[in-house]
Amino acid sequence: MDESLRTIEHINDKIFKGDVTVLTAEEFVKLAESSGLERAAREVDVVTTGTFGAMCSSGAFLNFGHADPPIKMTKAWLNDVPVYKGLAAVDGYIGATAYSETRGIDYGGGHVIEDLVSGREIFLRGEGYGTDCYPRKHVETIITIEDLNQAVLVNPRNAYQRYFAATNSSDRTLYTYLGTLLPNYGNIGFSGSGELSPLYKDRDLETIGIGTRIFLGGGVGYVIGEGTQHYPSKYLSTIMVAGDLKKMSSEFLKGATFYKYGATLYVGVGIPIPLVNMNVARNAATPDEQIFTEIIDYSVPSVNRPVLRRVSYRELKHGLVEVNGRTVKAASMSSIRKAREVAETLKKWITEGGFLLTRPVAPLSRESVQKTMPLRKHEPKVAELMRTRIPTARLTDSIREVSAKMVRENADHVPVVDEENRLMGIVTTWDIAKAVAANVERLEAIMTRNVIVAKPHETIDMVAKRMEQYDITGLPVVDDDNHVLGLITSADLSRLLKASEGGVVVEGQA
């Protein structure tokens, strides 16, 4: 047990008397560096933290009140954004990532929440099937947040302790929830406020628990449980939070859209950390250079993306990071300036006596782990659908020989291989036509060298997406050493589609 410093009751007494000492996490880091941790921990009662980032797992429960005659809305929209209506007649949940049926992802649930909080008028449309007690079937009206009986922000996962940094090794630009990732490790996207991060500043979750009163969206909220995907042993803890939306502010709740990714909501979350013992103080004093995350290659389409290196928040915030032997720009998706504002606002509230600290009514789990989804239904794989008896060509073959092979074997795609059957390139019937038109004789001159391939274990879905992306109709299937195993074409994919449409589901042997 670490040396105890003070109790929450003692701190609240000081808040009442107006002589509590509160510092933001950044100020506390500096004080601990200049005066030493021991002295800083004795001088300071509370450290305030803050983060302001895109938090997709956010939304609000709304009660619209009953119309006359009343309706049991089974479907509802706010500014054309669908509201979850699997609840009682006029209760609904607007999720941050739901998007407008007329404007697409440019306007989503996050924007609706920002518009509500700003007091703007919102167009409500509802549909029901009509019952004896709820005879109405349609409703259309204009509402503002004032008209709602309750508007409660309830976010299942907020305030990630830290988050991964993303880069992109592929040759095309990726649009992700960590921003635009330029090709060939062109930049890095990251999120999280580092030394201001609420959950990192109490990383052993000693003071934050169920019931903890927090700053939420410019108002007061509470921790109502561990967040979804809470994974404390990896320092990827999260919290589920709730608070009265009517008392929040659009300064700290902002609708946003990540290009080609989707709509979301920026949420400001701040947690006061009472320095009850030396371990809590030590954790609260952790500087950016001691808070690490991993740079991950987001071009790999798997949940198990490769880690390129470890990086500190100091480096990330500095804005230039070395990756793959080159220094590239790192950009935050969350706002450090706003995170600082959250921590400063909370500091002001406490110092001025308007915000008392709470002792959690129950701790957050320290054992939760994040599991992946089990895929128990068979998904057709490339290996099951590819054709293995395919013609291949050698670099030394003439165009005439290859074209004869294409005709004989009825093939549109012919992989070019070396003596060990390793892929060197590909020629298509179109390439042959071009060769004839341009009077070229050597295969080498017309074959495509940068071949888009498939792997045998990949799902058909992935391959279909790749065909669409590169606008191609056939992919050689290769093993990890680039040996050609077969070929998969769009014709093979349509065969599968036809089979499943006809009620014959392709069940694998595996």
Place this chain on the structure above:
Amino acid sequence: MKVRLELKYSPTHVNRPILARAILESGVPVNILNARLTASEGLMTIEMDADEKAVAKITEILRSNGVQIKEIPRYVEIDRNRCIDCGACTSVCPTDALTLSHEGRLTVNEEKCVLCGNCLKACPVKAVTLYR
């Protein structure tokens, strides 16, 4: 003096090498920042670093060839009420026209902007306006 101009060509003129001729005749080096051709017009944004006399000369040549010219006084504007200073735009800005200050504030250096538009897509809160 650095000047940016928007040139509007009528569709009947787009296949003539008007700008090339204007550059050759005036001797002013011109940087083409942006060029678009629609069914109704051709639009081009050019930039040059030249004295007033040279700018007058090149605009005169362009005008006499039927090109409409508009000076672009601003290139990029940030709506400070929407901007959250996240910095998402900074890492996709190829010329460092957009950077985060030491205090974490977005700073704009319009001189450096080449109107590529990367920031428009990267901004999650749609705080950027480009004049092009």
